[in-house]
Amino acid sequence: MPVLQVADDESWLASLGVLPQIEDATGDDYVRELSIPVGDAEEIQVTWDLTDRSVRVRHHRSGVIVSDLFRELTTLLTVVNRGSFREIIIEYGTAGVAGRSRIQVAPSVLIVDEVLAA
DSSP states (O other): OOOOEEOOHHHHHHHHSOOOEEOTTTOOTTEEEEEEEETTTEEEEEEEETTTTEEEEEEEETTEEEEEEEESSEEEEEEEEETTEEEEEEEEEETTEEEEEEEEEESSOEEEEEEEEO
């Protein structure tokens, strides 16, 4: 059975300036979250469950959720640092179907989700 590979804490800190924490809502050691401030009024919240292989990304603007992306059967959650661009990459899928979500958090928020035939 595939496992969810997640970037290490140092990678999150180096790229986004934040460290993953245990999720407040459950207190479960296998559920982690990141809250990434984007400017004065925006935030990206990433939550992942290692045992369920699921990832949720919520984009908040002025305290309102403007995007809520949830993916199951996730195999990769990582962060990419390319110059001034910072992205979170999620890969997911099962036999016959695969997908990739790219969540750009800097210099501005941009969410691209692609479902690909395997």
